[in-house]
Amino acid sequence: MSERYDIRLSGSGGQGIILMGIILAEAIGIYDGKYVAQTQSYGPEARGGSSKAEVVVSDSDIDYPKALKLDLLVAMDQKACDDYYMDLKPDGTLIVDTTFVKQVPITRAYQIPFTRIAREKFNREMTANIIALGAITRLTSVVSPRAIESAVLSRVPKGTEKLNRDALKAGMAAASKVQKIAFPEIPKEHENEDT
Amino acid sequence: MSERYDIRLSGSGGQGIILMGIILAEAIGIYDGKYVAQTQSYGPEARGGSSKAEVVVSDSDIDYPKALKLDLLVAMDQKACDDYYMDLKPDGTLIVDTTFVKQVPITRAYQIPFTRIAREKFNREMTANIIALGAITRLTSVVSPRAIESAVLSRVPKGTEKLNRDALKAGMAAASKVQKIAFPEIPKEHENEDT
Numbered sequence: 001m002s003e004r005y006d007i008r009l010s011g012s013g014g015q016g017i018i019l020m021g022i023i024l025a026e027a028i029g030i031y032d033g034k035y036v037a038q039t040q041s042y043g044p045e046a047r048g049g050s051s052k053a054e055v056v057v058s059d060s061d062i063d064y065p066k067a068l069k070l071d072l073l074v075a076m077d078q079k080a081c082d083d084y085y086m087d088l089k090p091d092g093t094l095i096v097d098t099t100f101v102k103q104v105p106i107t108r109a110y111q112i113p114f115t116r117i118a119r120e121k122f123n124r125e126m127t128a129n130i131i132a133l134g135a136i137t138r139l140t141s142v143v144s145p146r147a148i149e150s151a152v153l154s155r156v157p158k159g160t161e162k163l164n165r166d167a168l169k170a171g172m173a174a175a176s177k178v179q180k181i182a183f184p185e186i187p188k189e190h191e192n193e194d195t
Numbered sequence: 196m197s198e199r200y201d202i203r204l205s206g207s208g209g210q211g212i213i214l215m216g217i218i219l220a221e222a223i224g225i226y227d228g229k230y231v232a233q234t235q236s237y238g239p240e241a242r243g244g245s246s247k248a249e250v251v252v253s254d255s256d257i258d259y260p261k262a263l264k265l266d267l268l269v270a271m272d273q274k275a276c277d278d279y280y281m282d283l284k285p286d287g288t289l290i291v292d293t294t295f296v297k298q299v300p301i302t303r304a305y306q307i308p309f310t311r312i313a314r315e316k317f318n319r320e321m322t323a324n325i326i327a328l329g330a331i332t333r334l335t336s337v338v339s340p341r342a343i344e345s346a347v348l349s350r351v352p353k354g355t356e357k358l359n360r361d362a363l364k365a366g367m368a369a370a371s372k373v374q375k376i377a378f379p380e381i382p383k384e385h386e387n388e389d390t
Contacts, residue, residue, distance in 0.1 A: 038235050
């Protein structure tokens with residue numbers, strides 16, 4: 001059986017969740033050359049202002065394109081986090097925007113203030129989704145850095161390429177910092193003691 | 196069983212097919228209030244420059260979000276038309292951009308030069324997808340005129356609202372003209388003769 005990797009990106013309308021899904025899917029599907037299905041579903045909750053986009057990655061043709069149990073959940077606001085963290089696999093990855101997610105349901109979540117970084121570093125809240133894409137790239141191996149950069153640059157409005165490339169890099173940097181806190185390196189001496 | 200209406204929008208990269216899918220799905224899902232699933236799949240064909248977006252509409256929750264047999268196929272280039280017209284239901288609707296589709300596989304296709312209209316009327320090829328959305332609105336009852344306009348205006352770049360509203364209207368007008376040729380009204384006198 002082929003391996004699936006199921007992703008849900010979630011938040012509220014205006015946070016650029018759909019564009020995030022499209023860019024991630026194009027990066028993996030067109031530039032990294034894997035099979036990808038990208039879906040958004042609208043039902044009564046769409047009128048409530050919630051927004052979600054799903055990306056399913058596989059090394060072969062994808063029969064069922066909706067995300068099932070999640071390997072990766074990105075929650076850009078509290079409601080999305082509350083609604084969806086139960087869909088995570090036991091070893092699934094949770095990434096939250098701590099600008100809006102104040103209560104994190106599991107301790108091993110990656111907590112990064114995407115929107116605050118967007119405001120303070122770029123004076124543009126709208127770049128929070130691109131910063132989050134940078135973090136996804138660094139914290140998972142689902143997409144290559146080169147592919148995500150190509151996909152971002154092909155989708156963002158003309159004239160904003162530098163801004164968005166910088167946003168992507170800021171997301172990668174923020175993720176590296178968080179990763180060091182979550183998984184500190186074992187000092188060399190200790191490694192030697194064990195062997 | 197609930198009624199599904201399965202749509203595939205297809206063409207080549209750069210024709211704005213994905214955006215077309217997103218706008219159509221948001222119009223139907225958010226503004227018209229139905230259940231919608233919108234999907235794009237990437238496989239080896241994505242590297243060939245083909246682009247397709249699917250929209251499934253229902254009056255209840257959608258289990259399987261990929262399009263099955265098509266109620267509506269929009270083909271913005273010849274390859275898309277050739278690849279997908281076999282997926283149409285016997286009574287399905289085919290709309291083609293005659294700027295690029297020179298060989299139409301079935302006679303009852305709606306044939307409109309979306310890209311030529313975009314060039315000649317708006318001097319912007321990029322509006323062809325919005326013109327096509329106007330035609331879809333007029334030729335099917337899958338989306339309301341008010342919903343499609345709201346969704347277009349919420350997705351297009353700031354400052355291009357008037358251009359895109361005009362493009363939408365041009366698509367509706369072109370569709371009305373084609374519809375009259377395909378289904379000419381029976382003159383009043385003849386109706387009277389029959390009764």
